[in-house]
Amino acid sequence: MEYNFIGKTILIAEDEEVSRFFFEKALKRTRANLFFVKDGLEAVELVKENTEIDLVLMDIRLPRMDGIEATSRIKAMIPELPVIIQTAYALQSAHEEALSSGCDDYITKPIKIETLLSILHKHLIF
Numbered sequence: 001m002e003y004n005f006i007g008k009t010i011l012i013a014e015d016e017e018v019s020r021f022f023f024e025k026a027l028k029r030t031r032a033n034l035f036f037v038k039d040g041l042e043a044v045e046l047v048k049e050n051t052e053i054d055l056v057l058m059d060i061r062l063p064r065m066d067g068i069e070a071t072s073r074i075k076a077m078i079p080e081l082p083v084i085i086q087t088a089y090a091l092q093s094a095h096e097e098a099l100s101s102g103c104d105d106y107i108t109k110p111i112k113i114e115t116l117l118s119i120l121h122k123h124l125i126f
Contacts, residue, residue: 003117005032008054008124012036013043013070014086015062019109023057026113030120039063040070047074053081055123060087060098068101075102082123086111 010027014020015038027034035053037043040062047053056074060067071083085098088109098106105119 001114001117003030003121005030005120005124009033009035009050009052010120010124011043011046011050011053011056013038013040013056013058013062013067015039015059019059022111026111026116027120030117032124040065040067043070044073044077047081048077055120056081056083057120058083058085058103060085068097071098071101071103084119084123 010032012020012023012034014023014036020036024034035046037046041064043056043058044065047056058067058071062070067085071085074081074083082104083102084105084107085103086107086109087098104123107116107119
C-alpha cells in the first residue's frame, strides 16, 4: 500500500543513528515532514515550541529523559497528540509502562516498515 502523509509532521525521538537512518528512509516516500531529536528532553521542548507536530514516534530508552517520562509530559501538555512508543524491549512490563504513560500505540524493534506505516496511518489519517 502507498502511504501519503503530505502536510503531516512527525517528531522522531531516537538516539541510535542506525534507527534514525531507518526511520528517515522508511518515511521518506510518505512525504511527511520529519523532525529528529536525540533525547526525551529535546522531544518535550520541541513539542512545546512547535504546534505543527502531528505525531511523536518515541523511543523508550533515551538519554537525559526516557521516553516514558517524555510521553507523560507531552500528553500532559497536549493530550490529543498521538505518541507511539517504540522499543527493542518487548517485555510485558515495558508495554504496560508505555501504556500507563499515555502513549497511543506501541511498536517493537525490529520494526517492519509496513507495520510502522500502518500504525502511523491509523493515527495521522482520521
